[in-house]
Amino acid sequence: MDRSKQTAKARKWFETLRDRICAEFEAIEREAGSDAGFAYKKWDRETEDGSEGGGGVQGLMKGKVFEKVGVNVSTVSGAFSPQFASQVNGASEEHPDFTATGISLVAHMANPHVPAVHMNTRFLTTQTAWFGGGADLNPPLPYEEDTEAFHARLRAACHAHNPTYYDRFSKWADEYFYIPHRGVHRGVGGIFYDHLECGDDVEFDRHFAFTRDVGEAFLDIYPQLVRKRMNEIWNEDEKRQQLEWRGRYAEFNLVYDRGTLFGLKTGGNIDAILMSLPPEATWS
Amino acid sequence: MDRSKQTAKARKWFETLRDRICAEFEAIEREAGSDAGFAYKKWDRETEDGSEGGGGVQGLMKGKVFEKVGVNVSTVSGAFSPQFASQVNGASEEHPDFTATGISLVAHMANPHVPAVHMNTRFLTTQTAWFGGGADLNPPLPYEEDTEAFHARLRAACHAHNPTYYDRFSKWADEYFYIPHRGVHRGVGGIFYDHLECGDDVEFDRHFAFTRDVGEAFLDIYPQLVRKRMNEIWNEDEKRQQLEWRGRYAEFNLVYDRGTLFGLKTGGNIDAILMSLPPEATWS
Numbered sequence: 001m002d003r004s005k006q007t008a009k010a011r012k013w014f015e016t017l018r019d020r021i022c023a024e025f026e027a028i029e030r031e032a033g034s035d036a037g038f039a040y041k042k043w044d045r046e047t048e049d050g051s052e053g054g055g056g057v058q059g060l061m062k063g064k065v066f067e068k069v070g071v072n073v074s075t076v077s078g079a080f081s082p083q084f085a086s087q088v089n090g091a092s093e094e095h096p097d098f099t100a101t102g103i104s105l106v107a108h109m110a111n112p113h114v115p116a117v118h119m120n121t122r123f124l125t126t127q128t129a130w131f132g133g134g135a136d137l138n139p140p141l142p143y144e145e146d147t148e149a150f151h152a153r154l155r156a157a158c159h160a161h162n163p164t165y166y167d168r169f170s171k172w173a174d175e176y177f178y179i180p181h182r183g184v185h186r187g188v189g190g191i192f193y194d195h196l197e198c199g200d201d202v203e204f205d206r207h208f209a210f211t212r213d214v215g216e217a218f219l220d221i222y223p224q225l226v227r228k229r230m231n232e233i234w235n236e237d238e239k240r241q242q243l244e245w246r247g248r249y250a251e252f253n254l255v256y257d258r259g260t261l262f263g264l265k266t267g268g269n270i271d272a273i274l275m276s277l278p279p280e281a282t283w284s
Numbered sequence: 285m286d287r288s289k290q291t292a293k294a295r296k297w298f299e300t301l302r303d304r305i306c307a308e309f310e311a312i313e314r315e316a317g318s319d320a321g322f323a324y325k326k327w328d329r330e331t332e333d334g335s336e337g338g339g340g341v342q343g344l345m346k347g348k349v350f351e352k353v354g355v356n357v358s359t360v361s362g363a364f365s366p367q368f369a370s371q372v373n374g375a376s377e378e379h380p381d382f383t384a385t386g387i388s389l390v391a392h393m394a395n396p397h398v399p400a401v402h403m404n405t406r407f408l409t410t411q412t413a414w415f416g417g418g419a420d421l422n423p424p425l426p427y428e429e430d431t432e433a434f435h436a437r438l439r440a441a442c443h444a445h446n447p448t449y450y451d452r453f454s455k456w457a458d459e460y461f462y463i464p465h466r467g468v469h470r471g472v473g474g475i476f477y478d479h480l481e482c483g484d485d486v487e488f489d490r491h492f493a494f495t496r497d498v499g500e501a502f503l504d505i506y507p508q509l510v511r512k513r514m515n516e517i518w519n520e521d522e523k524r525q526q527l528e529w530r531g532r533y534a535e536f537n538l539v540y541d542r543g544t545l546f547g548l549k550t551g552g553n554i555d556a557i558l559m560s561l562p563p564e565a566t567w568s
Contacts, residue, residue, distance in 0.1 A: 254534070278567060280566045
C-alpha cells in the first residue's frame, strides 16, 4: 500500500474525467452554435514556509448554454495548522501531514429551464486515506422527471457497489444541501459521501471504483438533461425566478458550505473557491 | 435610572430618525421625477415559548435613484440562549434577559457613481446597558472628495463629544469592514462603535446624545452626496463594475458580518436581516 501511488492514480483519473467533461460541455456549446471553450489557469498553492505545496488548474467557460461553468482539479500537500489538524480525520498535532487530490465542478446555465449542477470527488490522505464526493442538481425551475432521471442514474451507480449507498448518501445530500435560515433545500438533491476509508489496497480499489462510477454517472446523465432543456423558450419572469434562486445558492455557499468557508478562511485560491458563485444573482 | 424608560426614549428617537430619513429619501426620488415611496411591513419576533418578544417594522423602497433601500427599526426583548448569553456583554446563564432597540439602514443605488451606504445605531440592555452603531460609505466608483466629506461630517459629530472618538471609531470601522479573503475593505470606511456603557443616567444621556448626533450627521451628509452624483451619466462598464463590487458586498455580509450571521443562525426575521443584500450582483 503506497499512498503516493494511490494519490497519483486518483489524480490521473480526476484529470481524465475533467478532460472528458470539458470536451462534452464544449460539444454542447457547438450544438448550440457557439464556439465557446474552456480557458485554463494554473495556480500554485502558497505555503507559509515556502515549501512545495502542489496546486491546481482552474478551467472556466462562459458560453451560450453554460453561462458560467468552472471545473477545478487540484492536487495539494502540506501540513495542517495545529488547530485544524485535530479536526481532520486521521490527522493530529503530531501528524499534521496531508495530501488531497480532487475535481470540483459547478455549472450555472443561461436558460432557467436547464438545471445548474455541482459535482465534486476527492481523495485525501493523512495517517489514513479516504474518498469523498457527491453531486447535486439545482434547477431554478424544477421538472420532476429530470430530478427522477438524475437520482435514478446516481442510484444505479451506488447500487452497483453497495445496496446501502444510495439511501445513505442521498439522505446525506438532503441534510447537507439545506439552507436553515430559509427552511429550504439548495436544490433537488443528489448524493453526498465522505470517509470511504482505504485501510488497504483492496479498500482503495473498491472505493476508487465507486468514485469513478460517480464521475461516469454524472458525465452520462447531466449532458442528457442539458440537451433536453437547452432549447426551451424562457420568459422574463422565469429568468427573474432563476436570478432570485441564484441568490439562495450564493447564500448557501457563503454562509454554510464547509469547503467554501474552509478555503476562504485558510488562504486558499480565491478564484478557484469562489468559482462556484453564480455569474449574476438578485435579492429582491 | 429606569432601563425601560431609557429603552423607550432610544426607541422613540430611532423611529423619529427613520421617519426623517425616509421622508428625505422620498424627496430625492421626487427630485428625480419618480413617485417611489417606502412600503412598511410590521413583523413580530417569534419566541420559543410564545412569550411577547417585541418586533419591528421593515421599510423598503425601490426607486429610480435608490434601486433598493431598506430601513428597519426594531425593539425586541427576551432571554438569550444559555450558550449565547455567556458571550454577551452583561449577560450570563443566570441573567440571560435583554432588550434591544435600534435602526439599521442599507441603500444600494441605481447609479454606480452614487455611493451605497450603511448606517446602524442601537441601544441594548442586559445587566448593563450600552449604545453602539456606525455608518460606512460603499462607493462602487470612489471619489476622494466624497469620501473626505463623509468622514469630515462624522469626524465633526465625534469631536463634539470626545476628542478620541473619531480616531478610535474610524479605525474600528477599517478593521471591521474588511474582507480578509480578498485582502480589501468593503468600502471607504466611516465609524463603528460599541459598548458605550451607560452605568447611570448621566452616561446614558451622554451616549444617547452622541448616538443622536451620529444619526444627524448621516442624515446631513448622505443626501448631499446622493444629490451631487445622482445625475451623472454612467456607461455599461461602470455598471458592470458596480455589480461586481456588489458581489464583494454580499460576500462580506454573508461570510463575516456578525449581525447578519447572528440573525441567520438564531431565527431572526430573514427578510429584515437580508434586506442588506444588493438587488443584483455578479461574480465574473
